[in-house]
Amino acid sequence: MRKVTLNQGILKYFLLSILIFSLSSTYAQEDEASAESTESAIPGADPVAGKDLFNSLCAACHKPYKDGVGPALHGVTERRDMEWLYKWIKNSQELIASGDSEAVAVYNEWNKVSMNAFPQLSNKDIDDILAYVEQPKPEPKKKEAEAGAAVADGGGGSGISNEVIIGVLAFVLLMLAVILYLVNKTLRKFAEVNGVEVEEKKEKGKPIWVAFAENQFLIILTVGVMLLVVTWFGYGALMNVGVDQGYEPIQPIHYSHRIHAGDNQIECKYCHSSARKSKHSGIPSLNTCMNCHKQIAEVSDETATEEYSKEFYDGEIQKLYDATGWDPSTQSYTGETKPVKWVRIHNLPDFAYFNHSQHVSVGQIECQTCHGPVEEMEIMYQDSPLTMGWCINCHRETNVKMEGNAYYEKIHEELAKKYGVEKVTAAQMGGIECGKCHY
Template sequence: MKQVSDRKLSRNVLTLSLIFILTLSTSIFAQDGDPEKGKTLFNTNCAACHQLDKKMTGPALRNIEQILADEQGLDREWLAAWIRNSSAVLKSGDAYAQKIFDEYGGAAMTPFPQLSDEDINDILAYTSQERAVAAPAADVAGGGASGSASDSGISNKVVLGALALLFALLAMALLLVRRTLTRFADAKGVDITKTERTPIWKAFVKNQFLVLVTVIFLLLASGYYVYGYLMQIGVDQGYQPVQPIHFSHKIHAGDNGIDCKFCHSSARVSKTSGIPSLNVCMNCHKSVYEVAETTATDEYSKEFYDGEIAKLYAAAGWSDEDQAYTGDSQPVKWVRIHNLPDFAYFNHSQHVTVGGLECQTCHGPVETMEIMSQYSPLTMGWCIDCHRGTNVKVEDNAYYTKIHEELSKKYGVDKLTVAQMGGLECGKCHY
């Protein structure tokens, strides 16, 4: 009896051990992977449709393996099969696969047969990490920024106060010196009498030559300043309006390296560069619903940028919660920055595609601009100077083959400027 009892006890212990191991395994599923490698794989393969903590085209994937094990009893093998070929899992009649497929509007998941077991383990290790708690906004941005600002304010007040005190002491010193000198003069019997002096304006009026020179100088100076003022009419260099939705060229063209012509695509083929439609913005911002913590600055916080993305969603009629368009869109009243007079003709495609100019040639270092502004004066003289000094890029451009040969012989040069090819003719820009 004792042996039977011992066997039963051993069997029970073994059963409990197996149950414990299975239970424990559900909580350490992804611990055998590398989260750092998993992050790279996730960003490369998954981030277009999934976020860790937010539902997008597909479900949020934070602790997805643990959730599926607890709620659906599905293991890593099922996940691996789904990741590699979701269509095959659907065709097998899997109930949960069909439920997910229907819940997300019948959008088929892209198959990833190239991912190895190790790759999937790394991705699941990344998704199993706990969410990092962000520091309070006041501590991150407000505290540091306001502290430095207040320190700067205090130091400025101290400097101004010290200067005011210095001038007051100097005035008092001058008064004391004057009183002392007057007292010495009285003690020595020196009579201090005021002599009558001719006012300076009377002396100036009597000198006719000086009056003539002054009048000529004032006329010339007035003409110079009037001419300078009139020449600035219509010149908006430095114009930097506030847009209804804040758009940072520094983040998009600079940090993210997006080509200018990806958004301003019409610059390649038309007269104008065009304003990108909201659909162009939403191509990326369906997935990019917030900015990275590292993007924030003392002037522009993460909350500010996220709020501007929310404005974009409202204008495009996009429900981030439902991941669908509501149909309630609103036009964005962008403020135009660059504006040439109606009598001046300018064609973007002629400069960008035919001429091969970079956008920065006219618009300046756009990739560094947080708020877009007019960099160049866009005056006639500025355009003419560019035409005189810029060589036309005729290599591999059949349009210029014949004219290049003829004009090269005419001017005796190998390279031709825009001016030598007729770029200074009035009819090129005014007709």
């Protein structure tokens, strides 16, 4: 009996060992497979370091998986010899001048556009770059919002619409009214059978409107209150004529300040360059947009939101291409352009003078002071009221920056003595005189 038990124990341990070995082999194979999937296409190269080099040196003209100003780089190590690539990347013009047939063919194929020379790159740096571009194209990520929507569409969600709740409440109230009516009717029948007299409603007194009409004090009081209310709300309505705070029009091409000024931290004055030296900030030309969007034809999955999908942003970039006549497949302009009818958001009356350069360049006022948190706006809207009172309050509270301006420094000394202060506000320098803004 003891022997049988021992043999059974040995058998159990043997089977358990086989199971553990098989599982460890499976996991080892999976680890090897995953290691193979992330392994660099070039031995010893670092794709992570290559990504930084690619973004800083190559991304202006090349894309890993699509043609740009130059060809797509994915698969280049299979098409070209590594030694040839080293020479081409370090100095392509020297290789072309030597008469190399491959170099001349590439130069002619891509419209004889000269590639920048990168003699500072070592072979190891080039290996890192090539290892990055040779990585398999990543699959697009599905947004959690899309997954949640799929669950809701499949009936997995537990949300109840407001219409259903309102309908149920209306049905309950109707049933309560019916029950009350039936109870009242039943009680009256019981009272009639038992000989109980039901007290009827007393005769109505004088109607309330008659009593009101006979009371002159109430009439005078009511008229006075109504006049005050009409005056108050009428004054408020008239004061808001021409005040478009919160105005948020839909533009013909969707432009996300959240992505450009927020995520990518593009300076406002890069696009609105005339704000530095002109009265108006100006609408950026589409050529300014194409400085970047010749290469950026689509957005990343991380850029998309629940409200605006990746496909939506890509479609808006295509609208930009249609307007400028840009053909991304040939990387050239067709010459067929279309005007873009942008909708103006901030608009002052013609009798009010405002100079952007005076505030932006001289006053060094941040754009967000007047335009609000632009870097957070998906759709641009008017954040401030832009009324005369709002401007005057700003002039009363804002100190003038005197650094680097000898003219202001001289005036500042005199005004500082006059007002007995260290800092002089725009109002103290004449910023609230009528002629400054109305002339």
